[in-house]
Every structure is written in C-alpha cells, then in structure tokens.
Amino acid sequence: MSMTTILQHCLTGISLGGAYALIAIGYTLVYGILRLINFAHGDIFMMAGYFMIFALASFPWPVAIIITLVVTTVMGIGIERFAYKPLRNAPRMSIMISAIGVSYLLQNLSTYLFTAIPRGYPELPYLKKIYQIGELSASFVTILTPILTIVLVFVLMILVNKTKTGMAMRATSKDFETAKLMGININRVVSVTFAIGSLLAGIGSILYFTDRMSVTPFSGTLPGLKCFVAAVFGGIGNIPGAVVGGFFIGIVETLLVALGYSTFSDAFTFLLLIIMLLVKPTGLFGEKNVEKV
Amino acid sequence: MRIKRNTLLTTTVFALLVVFLYWLSANRMQNGMLVSVLQKGVIFALVAVSMNLLNGFTGLFSLGQAGFMSIGAYTTAILIIPVKSLDGVYYMNGVHPGIRALKMVVADSPAFVQSIFPFVALLLGGLLAAGIAAIVGVAVLRLKSDYLAIATLGLSEIVRAIFSSPQFDQITNGSYGLNKIPTFPEMAWGLIPSLLTPFIVVGFCVVFILLLINSSYGRAFKAIREDEIAAEAMGINLYKHKSMSFVVSSFFSAVAGGLLAMYMRSIEAKTFSITMTYDILLIVVIGGIGSVTGSILSAFLVTIAKEWWLRFFDQPLFFGGWQVPLFRTGFRMVIFSILLMVVVLIYRKGLMGSTEFSWDRLIGRFRRTKNSEGGAA
Amino acid sequence: MSTILLKTEHVTMQFGGVVAVDDLNIEIPEGKITALIGPNGAGKTTAFNVITGGYQATNGRVTFDGHVIGENYPRSKMKKIYNGTYKTLNEHQVINTPDKITRLGMARTFQNIRLFKDLTVFENVLIAMHGHIKAGMLRSTFKLNKEEELMMNQEADKLLHSVNLHMHRDEKSSSLPYGMQRKLEIARALATGPKLLLLDEPAAGMNPKETEELALFIQEIKETFSLTVFLIEHHMDLVMDISDKIYVLDYGKTIALGTANEVQNDPAVIRAYLGVEEA
Ligand SMILES: Nc1ncnc2c1ncn2[C@@H]1O[C@H](COP(=O)(O)OP(=O)(O)OP(=O)(O)O)[C@@H](O)[C@H]1O
Ligand SMILES: [Mg+2]
Numbered sequence: 045m046s047m048t049t050i051l052q053h054c055l056t057g058i059s060l061g062g063a064y065a066l067i068a069i070g071y072t073l074v075y076g077i078l079r080l081i082n083f084a085h086g087d088i089f090m091m092a093g094y095f096m097i098f099a100l101a102s103f104p105w106p107v108a109i110i111i112t113l114v115v116t117t118v119m120g121i122g123i124e125r126f127a128y129k130p131l132r133n134a135p136r137m138s139i140m141i142s143a144i145g146v147s148y149l150l151q152n153l154s155t156y157l158f159t160a161i162p163r164g165y166p167e168l169p170y171l172k173k174i175y176q177i178g179e180l181s182a183s184f185v186t187i188l189t190p191i192l193t194i195v196l197v198f199v200l201m202i203l204v205n206k207t208k209t210g211m212a213m214r215a216t217s218k219d220f221e222t223a224k225l226m227g228i229n230i231n232r233v234v235s236v237t238f239a240i241g242s243l244l245a246g247i248g249s250i251l252y253f254t255d256r257m258s259v260t261p262f263s264g265t266l267p268g269l270k271c272f273v274a275a276v277f278g279g280i281g282n283i284p285g286a287v288v289g290g291f292f293i294g295i296v297e298t299l300l301v302a303l304g305y306s307t308f309s310d311a312f313t314f315l316l317l318i319i320m321l322l323v324k325p326t327g328l329f330g331e332k333n334v335e336k337v
Numbered sequence: 338m339r340i341k342r343n344t345l346l347t348t349t350v351f352a353l354l355v356v357f358l359y360w361l362s363a364n365r366m367q368n369g370m371l372v373s374v375l376q377k378g379v380i381f382a383l384v385a386v387s388m389n390l391l392n393g394f395t396g397l398f399s400l401g402q403a404g405f406m407s408i409g410a411y412t413t414a415i416l417i418i419p420v421k422s423l424d425g426v427y428y429m430n431g432v433h434p435g436i437r438a439l440k441m442v443v444a445d446s447p448a449f450v451q452s453i454f455p456f457v458a459l460l461l462g463g464l465l466a467a468g469i470a471a472i473v474g475v476a477v478l479r480l481k482s483d484y485l486a487i488a489t490l491g492l493s494e495i496v497r498a499i500f501s502s503p504q505f506d507q508i509t510n511g512s513y514g515l516n517k518i519p520t521f522p523e524m525a526w527g528l529i530p531s532l533l534t535p536f537i538v539v540g541f542c543v544v545f546i547l548l549l550i551n552s553s554y555g556r557a558f559k560a561i562r563e564d565e566i567a568a569e570a571m572g573i574n575l576y577k578h579k580s581m582s583f584v585v586s587s588f589f590s591a592v593a594g595g596l597l598a599m600y601m602r603s604i605e606a607k608t609f610s611i612t613m614t615y616d617i618l619l620i621v622v623i624g625g626i627g628s629v630t631g632s633i634l635s636a637f638l639v640t641i642a643k644e645w646w647l648r649f650f651d652q653p654l655f656f657g658g659w660q661v662p663l664f665r666t667g668f669r670m671v672i673f674s675i676l677l678m679v680v681v682l683i684y685r686k687g688l689m690g691s692t693e694f695s696w697d698r699l700i701g702r703f704r705r706t707k708n709s710e711g712g713a714a
Numbered sequence: 715m716s717t718i719l720l721k722t723e724h725v726t727m728q729f730g731g732v733v734a735v736d737d738l739n740i741e742i743p744e745g746k747i748t749a750l751i752g753p754n755g756a757g758k759t760t761a762f763n764v765i766t767g768g769y770q771a772t773n774g775r776v777t778f779d780g781h782v783i784g785e786n787y788p789r790s791k792m793k794k795i796y797n798g799t800y801k802t803l804n805e806h807q808v809i810n811t812p813d814k815i816t817r818l819g820m821a822r823t824f825q826n827i828r829l830f831k832d833l834t835v836f837e838n839v840l841i842a843m844h845g846h847i848k849a850g851m852l853r854s855t856f857k858l859n860k861e862e863e864l865m866m867n868q869e870a871d872k873l874l875h876s877v878n879l880h881m882h883r884d885e886k887s888s889s890l891p892y893g894m895q896r897k898l899e900i901a902r903a904l905a906t907g908p909k910l911l912l913l914d915e916p917a918a919g920m921n922p923k924e925t926e927e928l929a930l931f932i933q934e935i936k937e938t939f940s941l942t943v944f945l946i947e948h949h950m951d952l953v954m955d956i957s958d959k960i961y962v963l964d965y966g967k968t969i970a971l972g973t974a975n976e977v978q979n980d981p982a983v984i985r986a987y988l989g990v991e992e993a
Contacts, residue, residue, distance in 0.1 A: 081483050130682055136482050137398050141622055142681045148615050149674035156667030265611060269494075272487060311498035314491025321484060322476050545855065552854040553844050553863065556833075560841045563830035570766060570824075572816035572845025572906050581851055691832070 048179045053302045054295060055182055059255065061294025062189035066196065066248030067271040068278070068286035070241030076217035076281035077237050079136070083143040084123055086268015087150035088242055092116040092249035093165065093259035094158055100166045113246045120242025121235050129231070147265075154261040162258035171254050189251045190291075196244065197287050204283065209236055217281055266310060270297075273317040279330025288328065343696045355533075362532040374641045376521075376535050380596045382636035383539045385620040386546055386629050387589035393627035393691070394550055395582040396562030397478070398486045400614050402590050404493025405466045407609035409591025410598040411500055412462035414515045415508065417455050417599075420444050422517040426510060433507035455522040459538070459595040466591030467584045474580045490611065501606035514605025521599050535596050542589050547629055549585065558582050619677050623687050631689030638688075643673065719744040719910055719942045720765065720820075725774035727760050727966075734760040736966035738774070742910065742959075747936065747943040749953045751977075752963035753986055758946045759825055761963070762912055766822050767812040775808075778820060779909060783810050817845050821908035823899045825915050825946075831888035835879055835898055838887050839870040842905035870905065876938065877901045877931075893924050897931070904939060911935075913945040917952055925949050929956050954978065962986065 067089055074082045095115050099108035127146045131139040171185040204210035216223040216233045224230050252267070253259055274293045278285025293313055300309040320327065365372050384402055391397045420440040423432050443454055477488040500509045509515070521534040529537065549555050557578050560568040569575050598604050624635030650669035654661040680687055692698075720742040727735040734757040742748045750758050763769045765776055767784060776784040785808040816822075821842075830838050843866045849859035857863070874880040877897055882890060887898060896916055903911060916932070917925045929952050936943055947953045953960065954974040962970040962977055964986040970977050977983055 079483070081487060127678065127682065134685070137392070137396075137626070138681065138685065140398060140483060140486060141618065142678070144615060144618060145674065145677045145681050148619070149671070149678060151612075152667065152670035152674045156665075156671045159667070269487070269490065269611075273491070276484070276487070307498050307502040311495040314488075314495050317491050318476055318488055321480055321488060325480070325484070548857070549851070549855045552851075552857070553840070553847055553849075553866070554851050554854050556837055556841050557844045559833060559837075560830050560844075563832055564828050566768070566812075567824065567828035567830065568841070569812045570768075570816060570822055570828075571842040571902065572813050573841070574811070574813045574845075585851075 049302075052180055053298050055180060055186060057295035057298030058291060059182075059186040059189040059294075060252075060298055061291035062193035063248045063252035063255075063290075064267070064271050064274055064294045065193050065287040065290030066244045066251070067267065068274040068290040069197070069200065069283055070245050071272045072275040072278070072280055072283060072286040073213075073237045073241050075275065077213065077220070077234060078128065078132075078139075080128065080139055080143060081272060082241070083140070083268070084127075084146035084150060085241065085245060086264035086266075086271070087147045087154075088116060088120055088123070088264070089245040089249045089252075089268060090259065090261065090264030091119065091150060091154060092246040093253045093263060094154060094163070095246075096250055096253070097163055097166060097259065105168055109250065112250065113243055116246035116249070117239050117243045120238045120245070124234060124238040129234075151261045151265070158261065160261055162260045165253040165257050165259055167257075168254060183255075185251060185254045192247070192251070193287065193290075196247070197283065200240065200244075200283060203240075209233070213237060270310070270313045273313050276317060276327055277320050279327030282327070282329045285327055285329040346696050358533050358536060359530070362530040365532060370645055372532060374644045375637070376532075376600055377644065378637040378640035379535050379539045380593050380600060381617065381620060381640055382633040383542055383593040383596070384590050384617050385624065385632035385636045386543055387586040387593070388617050389621050389624075389626065389629060389632045390546055390550070390558075390589075391582055391586040392621060393625075394555065394562060395558040395579060396482075396565075397579060397582065398482050399489040399583070399586070400486050400611075400618070401489030401493045401587075402617050403609040403611065403613040404489075404496040405470065405587040405590040406594030406597065406613070407493075407496055407500060407604075407606065408466040408469065409459070409462035409594030410604050410609070411509060411515070411594075412465050412591070413455075413458045413595030414518045414598040414604055416458035416461065417519055418515065418517055419519065426515060426517050427507065429513055430506040430511065436508065452522065452526070455519070455599070456538075459592050462595045463588040463592045466594075467588040470584045470587035471580065474583045478576060478579045478583060490614070493609070493611070493614065497606045497609055509606075512605070514603060514607075515598075516603030518598050518602050518604070520602060521596075535600070538592070538596060542592060543629065543633070546585070546589065550629065554578065554581065619673070622677065623680050625687035625689035625691060627691030628687075628689035628693055630694035631687060634694075635688055639673075643669065647672065716743045716745055718742065719779055720944065721777045722761075722765065723775045723777075725761070725764055725771050725776060727757070727764050727769060728772045733966050735764065735771075735963075738963075738966075738968060740961055740968075742942060742944050744909075744942050745940070746958040747932070747945070747956050748959045748961070749957035750944065750946045750961045750963060751948070751950075751953055752969075756963040757966040758963055759914055760966075762822065762914055762946065766820060766912065767810050767815045770809055778815070778818060781818060782808050783815050783818065784808055813845060816906050816908075819907065819909040820912065821903035821906045821910075822912040823896075823903055823914055823916060825918065827892075827895050827899055829887040829895060829899060829902070831886070833887060834884050835874065835887050835890065836870060836883045838898060838902050839873055839905045840866060842902045843869060843907075845906060873901055873905055877904075877935075892919060896920070896928075900931075900935070904935065908939075908941065910942045910944060913943065913947075915946050915948060917947055917949045920949075922951075925952050928952065932956060 067085065070085050071082060074080060074085070092112055095112045096108060099111040103111065123146055127142045128139055131142055171183065171188070173184045174181055175184060175187065204213060212223070212228045212233050213236065215226070215228055216230060220230070256263075270293055271290065274289030275286045276289070277292065278287070278289035293316070296312060297309045300306070300312055361368055361372060384406060388399070388402050391399045415436060418426055420437070423437060423440065426432075443451065473492060477485055477492070480488055499505060501512050503511050505511065521531040523529060523531045524534055524537065550558070557568070557573050560571065560573060561575060561578060565575060594609075601608070620635045620639050621632055623639060624631030624633070647669050650664060650672055651666050652664065654664040718741045720740070722738050722740050725735060725738040726733065736757075738761055750761065752758055760769065764771045764784065771784060771786050773786060775782060775787070830841065833841070847854065847862065847866075849862055853859050871880065871883075874883055877900070879894065879898055879901060882894065887895065890898060900911075900913065900916065913932070917928050920928060932943060932945070933956055935941060945957075957974060960972065960974060960977045961968055962980070962983050969982045969986055970980040972980070
C-alpha cells in the first residue's frame with residue numbers, strides 16, 4: 045500500500061472513530077451513573093437514522109436535523125422512564141434484561157414500521173461535497189466528524205466539570221446512595237444523562253449514516269456494541285477515555301477492512317475487549333473500585 | 338403415599354407422551370406443523386435450560402449461547418454431511434482433504450458405528466464447545482456481571498466471524514454455510530423412529546442438568562448466585578465452580594446446536610447472531626429465571642406461539658371488506674417484544690418464578706379453586 | 715503460654731489516601747477468646763477482611779496455624795519497617811483467596827448478615843460443608859457418593875440441633891427473625907469446620923437479654939467445637955465478660971492491648987471512646 049492510501053484509510057478511520065466516540069459517550073455516562081449497559085443505545089442511534097430520513101422528506105435540512113435530535117433525545121429520556129426507572133431497586137440482571145428487551149422491541153418495531161429492507165439515507169449536499177487536500181480526497185463529513193466530536197466533547201467536559209448539574213452527575217456516579225441522601229435529585233440527573241447520551245447518539249447517527257448511505261433495523265446493533273467496547277477500553281465512566289476508545293476502534297477497524305480482513309474487523313473489537321479486561325479491567329483511564337464487605 | 342402418587346402421575350404423563358409421539362411419527366404427514374414446532378421447541382428447551390443453569394442458578398449473566406450453539410451446529414454438520422454430498426455442499430471452494438478422508442473412514446465402518454456416529458458427532462460438538470468454554474472461562478469468568486455479559490456476547494461474535502471468514506472456507510464453507518445435513522437419526526435399530534430422537538436426547542440432557550442442580554455442586558452454584566462474597570468465605574472456590582457451570586452450560590448449548598443443525602438441514606453463521614441469544618433469553622425470562630420446568634414450558638409455548646398460533650398477526654386480516662389495521666409482516670414480533678417487556682416490568686417472576694413444577698402444587702391449586710367455587714355456590 | 719494460632723505482622727491496608735489499618739500486629743492465642751474493639755471506622759472490619767483474604771494487604775504478613783496465608787512486602791516499604799530475610803521480589807507476595815483460607819480452618823461471619831437468602835436454613839449449612847467435599851462434579855451429580863452426602867446431611871442436622879435452629883430447618887433463611895439469622899450465620903461458619911472463628915459484631919442490633927444469651931452461646935460453642943474465637947464487638951459488657959485478651963484500634967492504629975481490666979483503665983482508650991482531642 046502506498047503512503048497516500050494508508051493516509052486515506054486513516055482519514056476514513058478517524059471519521060468513523062468520531063462517530064463511534066459520540067455514541068460511546070452515551071454508554072459511558074449511563075454506565076457511570078446507573079451501572080447499566082444500555083443495550084438499547086445502539087438502537088436509539090439506529091432510530092435516529094430513520095427519524096432523519098422521514099424528517100428530511102418534508103422539511104429543509106436544518107429543521108430536519110433539529111427535529112431528529114429533539115425526537116431522539118425525547119426517546120432516550122422516555123426509554124429510561126418507562127423501562128429502567130421502575131427497576132432501579134431490582135437486581136442488576138433485571139435491568140440489564142430490560143435494556144435488552146427495549147433493544148429487541150426497537151428492532152422489531154422498526155422492522156414492522158420500516159421493513160427490513162435497507163432504506164437509502166438522504167444526502168445532504170453540503171456534507172457530501174468532496175474536498176481535495178494534496179493527494180487525499182475527502183467529503184466534508186469526513187473532515188467535519190472528528191472536529192465536531194472534539195468540540196462537542198470539549199463542551200461536554202465544561203458542562204460536567206463547571207456546572208451545577210455536572211457536579212450532581214459526578215457526585216451521583218461516585219456514590220449513588222450518598223448522592224441521594226445529600227438531596228441530589230437523582231431522577232433529574234438520570235434524565236439529563238440520558239438526554240445528553242441520546243443527543244450525542246443522534247448527532248453521531250447523522251454523521252455515521254451520511255457516510256454509510258443506508259439504514260436497516262439492525263444497523264445499530266454492532267456499532268452499539270463496539271461503542272460500548274470503546275467505552276470500556278477508555279475506562280468506563282470516563283468521557284475522554286470513551287473518545288480515545290472510539291477513535292482507536294474506528295481507525296483499527298478501517299485498517300483491517302482495508303487489509304482484507306473485513307470478516308474479522310468486528311471480531312477484533314471484541315478480542316480487544318477481552319484482552320483489555322484481562323490486562324487492565326479498569327480501562328485506559330479508569331479508576332479502581334474495591335467492593336466493600 | 339403422596340410420593341407414590343406423584344411418581345405414578347409422572348410416569349403416566351411420560352408414557353402418554355411417548356405414545357403420542359409414536360402416533361405423531363406414524364401420522365407425521367398430516368401433522369407437519371405440529372411435528373416441526375414440537376421438535377424446535379424441545380431443542381430450544383435444552384438451550385434455555387442450559388442458559389438458565391448459568392444465569393438463573395449460578396448468577397452469571399452470560400450472552401454467549403448462540404456462539405456455543407454454532408460450535409455444536411457446525412461440528413455436527415461437518416461430521417455428518419454424507420460423503421456423496423460433499424462436492425455439492427462445498428461447490429465453491431472445495432472441501433478440506435482431511436474432512437473427506439475422515440468421512441471415507443466413517444462410510445467404510447460397520448453399520449453399528451455408522452448408526453451411532455451422529456450421536457458421536459453431537460458429543461464431539463459438545464466437547465469442543467466445553468473445551469473452548471474452559472479455556473475462555475479462564476479469561477472471562479473473572480469479570481463482574483455486566484462485563485461478563487458483553488464479553489460472552491463478544492465471544493459469540495468472534496466465533497461467528499471465524500465460521501464465516503473466507504480463511505476457513507474449506508471447513509466451514511465461509512459465508513455460503515452448510516446444507517444437505519441429514520435429519521435426526523433413528524435410535525435402537527429403528528425401534529425408536531427419528532421423530533423421537535431429539536426428545537430423547539434432550540430428555541437425557543435435561544435430567545443430567547436437573548441432577549447437577551440438585552447435587553452439592555448445584556447448591557454451591559446457588560450460593561454463588563445469592564452472594565459471591567459469602568460463598569467464597571464459606572470455602573467455595575468461585576472460579577472453579579463458575580467454570581464448571583460455564584462448561585456444562587456450553588456443552589449442552591452445543592448439543593442443542595447440533596440438534597438444531599439436524600432440524601434445519603442447512604445452517605449459516607448468520608443464523609447464530611445476537612438475535613438468537615436474545616430469543617433464548619426471552620424464553621428464559623418468560624419461563625422464570627431459576628426454574629428448569631419454567632424454561633421448558635416457556636420454550637414450547639414461545640416456539641409454538643411464534644411459529645404457529647400467532648402467525649396470523651403477520652397476515653393481513655379482513656373482516657368482511659374491512660382490513661383490520663396493524664396486521665402485516667413483523668407485527669407478530671412487535672407483540673412478542675411487548676410481551677417480553679410486560680414480563681420484565683410487571684410479571685417479573687415469569688411463568689414459574691424460581692420454583693419448579695410439582696404435582697402437589699398443581700393439585701393444591703386445583704383443590705383450592707374447587708373449594709372456593711363450592712363456597713360460592 | 716499457649717500457642718499462637720493467628721498472627722499478623724505489620725499489616726497495613728491503605729485505600730487511596732485512607733490508611734484503614736496501620737501496622738497491625740496481633741497474636742491470637744489458641745483456645746482463647748480475643749476481642750478487637752474501637753470506635754466506628756477504626757478499621758476493625760478491614761482487619762478481618764485482610765486476615766480472611768478478602769483484601770490483599772498493602773503491607774504485612776498474616777500467619778495462621780503455621781501457614782503464611784497472606785503476605786505483601788513491596789521492596790521499598792519493606793526496608794523502612796521490616797527487616798525480613800527474604801531476598802527476591804517474588805517471595806514477598808503470598809496471595810490466597812478467601813475460600814482457601816476457609817478450608818485451612820478459619821471461618822467468619824459478616825457485620826451485615828450475608829446469608830444465602832433464598833435458600834433454606836438447612837441448605838445454608840450444607841453449602842458451608844461443600845468446600846470439603848471429596849467427590850467430583852460427575853460423581854456428585856450421579857449420586858455415587860451416597861455415604862458422603864449422608865454424612866454431610868447428618869452433620870448439618872446435628873449442627874442445627876446444637877444451635878437450636880432445627881425446627882426452622884426447611885424455612886427460607888431470610889424469613890428467620892434477626893437474632894436467629896445471626897445465629898444461623900455462626901452455625902454456617904461452624905459447618906466449614908474451623909479452628910478459628912471470626913465474628914464481626916455478632917451482637918449488633920440485639921437487646922441486653924439477647925446479648926447475654928449470645929455471650930453464653932459463644933462460650934458454649936467455643937468449648938463444644940474446641941474453637942479459638944476472635945470477635946469485633948461494640949457491646950462492651952459482652953466484650954469485657956468473655957474476652958481473655960483485647961485489642962483496641964483507633965484510626966487504624968493499635969492504641970491498647972491487654973485484659974479487660976487493663977484496657978478499661980487505659981487513658982488512650984478512654985480518650986478514643988470519649989473523643990477527647992489530643993492536647
Ligand atoms: N473498600 C474500601 N474502599 C475504601 N475505603 C474503605 C474500604 N473499606 C473500608 N474503607 C475505609 O476504611 C475505614 C475503616 O473501615 P472499617 O469498616 O474497617 O471500620 P470498622 O472499624 O469496621 O467500623 P464499624 O465499627 O463502623 O464497623 C473507613 O474509613 C472506611 O471508609
Ligand atoms: Mg465494621
């Protein structure tokens with residue numbers, strides 16, 4: 045492979061990684077607070093894809109984007125209220141099963157509503173415009189994704205570290221019970237967490253699908269799982285960790301596909317997970333937690 | 338006295354069941370759908386029970402069932418595809434010479450060996466899965482609940498990637514999958530017709546799992562489920578017992594996978610995706626986490642409902658000239674997902690909770706309703 | 715002088731900035747009742763967790779019945795506080811999982827009761843015997859170890875009789891009243907066949923009468939099962955009544971050691987309990 049091809053693939057990988065990073069943040073935030081793998085997160089991302097298709101059919105693109113993001117966010121909050129909140133004091137396994145149930149429901153519902161046939165994702169002319177940088181060519185979305193990701197993460201970090209809500213989120217993720225005793229409105233914190241997670245998944249979805257060009261009811265499953273792995277890789281509960289994990293997985297995956305190992309590109313992610321959990325279970329930047337007896 | 342009555346009832350029910358299956362075997366042409374759902378139901382009963390052994394009895398939330406099933410399914414299929422069909426199956430990439438050689442040996446062996454060979458294949462599939470589980474267990478069983486779930490799910494995806502990868506074309510036939518798999522074999526020189534085979538194999542497996550659950554080791558599993566720290570403080574080696582449960586569960590999942598290959602006659606890696614694990618989880622949850630009889634009951638109910646009774650949800654429905662809205666392809670699965678959510682959120686115990694079926698309870702309930710009716714009259 | 719059954723040397727347990735146990739050196743004489751007392755958060759439970767293998771000490775060594783069951787001497791720290799004879803790095807670490815330590819003959823109860831809630835009283839006791847089972851999984855599954863199982867069942871029944879819980883044999887353990895749950899937890903620990911019994915606040919939540927009964931009960935099982943007892947307790951009457959030797963812990967440090975009388979009159983102990991600031 046020539047240098048140019050390698051760079052070209054890296055660029056694609058970085059772009060994919062940016063989208064992964066945005067989804068991974070949703071996992072990491074929710075896990076940090078509820079200790080729950082939100083199996084439905086990938087399907088929220090998939091549903092956002094469909095929302096965009098329908099919104100764009102009848103609205104100009106700026107309105108369509110706003111509608112998509114709002115609906116996705118509301119859906120995220122709604123899922124938490126409906127499927128996770130009633131189980132907050134139930135055993136860990138029940139709430140995980142509930143998350144799987146929601147994922148199952150969203151997939152079947154979208155198969156029913158939109159059929160399993162892939163739907164073309166609409167092209168936003170601005171995003172698809174091709175730019176030439178030296179020997180490399182890239183569409184605008186490829187360049188936009190990583191930049192937008194970094195900006196959003198920056199804003200999110202300020203929100204988490206500087207605002208009152210952010211402080212409540214951090215307190216809750218440190219110690220759920222104590223935070224509750226200290227008068228933090230847990231329900232609000234959880235809702236805000238799901239809102240942020242879903243909003244970022246919505247943005248990630250627009251960036252991701254613009255590059256993939258079609259959506260199916262199962263488009264969310266694998267990216268979802270991969271992004272969870274990204275979150276674990278970076279250290280669950282840690283936002284910059286999730287971003288690093290997202291970029292890393294995006295780049296390696298793209299390179300593996302380029303090298304002709306496309307069947308193994310998914311398997312690689314999970315191998316990475318298992319190795320990481322063995323070598324450093326707390327992830328790259330995670331903190332150690334000892335269970336009190 | 339009571340124990341005698343219960344044994345009598347159980348024996349009678351099983352005898353009736355056997356008679357019914359013989360009758361079904363003689364009339365299978367007219368009852369194609371019934372045979373099909375019952376066989377599929379019994380296979381899923383085995384996977385559900387083995388998943389329950391892990392999730393419900395040992396408290397290990399594992400989502401790797403589909404992966405272990407695929408190991409069993411592929412092993413069995415590769416071993417039992419007849420030598421004359423090989424070229425047809427592997428028409429794209431050719432078959433690995435080793436596999437062909439093995440099949441020649443089997444084809445030349447005495448009739449008795451050939452008649453038990455499918456069972457040997459099932460056993461080998463199970464052993465391979467058990468071996469892999471033992472090795473992988475070293476790594477993943479140290480993980481806490483939700484990490485274990487995602488790691489086993491990942492494992493199952495890795496297995497799927499290996500089976501469908503072009504690098505193993507000559508063994509697994511890559512993305513083309515395997516077909517021309519012979520159906521269930523007869524047993525005991527034809528005394529037991531092939532229709533009964535899956536029921537008998539699953540029966541033996543479930544009895545084994547039940548015995549295990551009721552043994553001292555099964556109690557140790559439950560202790561781990563209840564409280565890992567206390568179990569360890571009571572001298573139970575966590576890793577050893579988790580690994581046992583994982584290996585046994587994987588073994589039986591793989592046997593069920595092998596049976597599924599015989600049932601479906603053709604398999605591909607896609608069959609064993611995450612959705613399949615979710616389907617099995619649905620059965621376990623509906624049946625009751627921690628109940629073997631619940632899983633079995635639920636496996637039959639869910640399979641029959643899904644494949645047969647609720648089919649009409651997927652067909653357009655007309656009342657006179659008016660088409661009932663909502664009824665079209667995919668509606669059935671929506672109903673199923675909603676059902677699952679209802680069980681998860683409201684009827685958290687499922688059909689059986691964590692109790693097992695018992696005649697005493699059934700008769701007790703029957704008496705109670707009768708008495709209350711009597712009281713009302 | 716009786717022999718020393720359990721010994722800790724320089725045991726230190728640090729969680730981030732918190733030093734929960736600081737250079738703990740204790741010796742538990744065989745056949746005696748030793749108590750560990752101290753204000754809330756003094757590090758008593760943490761000391762138990764280190765001894766039973768739940769936590770790995772950041773520093774120090776635990777010896778039980780002639781075996782080193784836990785040891786951790788990181789090189790740099792070792793130089794400062796301990797002049798051992800060990801030379802290579804590998805020899806400085808001995809890690810044992812709690813189950814192995816239990817099988818060596820040390821059993822414990824927990825401060826917040828940790829019974830197997832969904833299982834019956836009888837099953838709770840049987841499980842504690844499983845650690846010593848000889849039959850493998852297959853033999854046990856196919857019931858080829860009838861004699862062993864029978865022995866286990868008889869032992870469990872005997873144990874339940876001896877602690878007066880036999881009438882609740884087939885009830886769910888979580889349905890027992892609180893005091894009985896505590897008792898069952900002790901019975902379960904006894905079922906592992908221990909030489910040393912560690913009790914973490916066995917009288918917590920009991921009224922004076924129950925506490926008195928418990929004191930008798932502890933002395934009784936000590937005799938019948940020829941045990942050594944090491945207990946954490948806040949009920950001073952109980953402690954002073956039955957202990958032969960008392961260690962007092964405050965902020966992880968051992969501030970006093972001796973018989974009931976000696977400890978009661980120790981100014982440092984009085985200060986720790988009354989919370990008087992050091993001048
Ligand atoms: N796993 C852990 N992680 C962090 N800190 C811990 C952990 N376990 C104990 N600690 C801290 O160590 C200190 C001692 O706690 P410990 O439970 O040993 O006290 P205790 O003497 O048993 O108190 P009590 O009488 O209230 O039971 C406390 O400050 C506690 O917060
Ligand atoms: Mg304590």
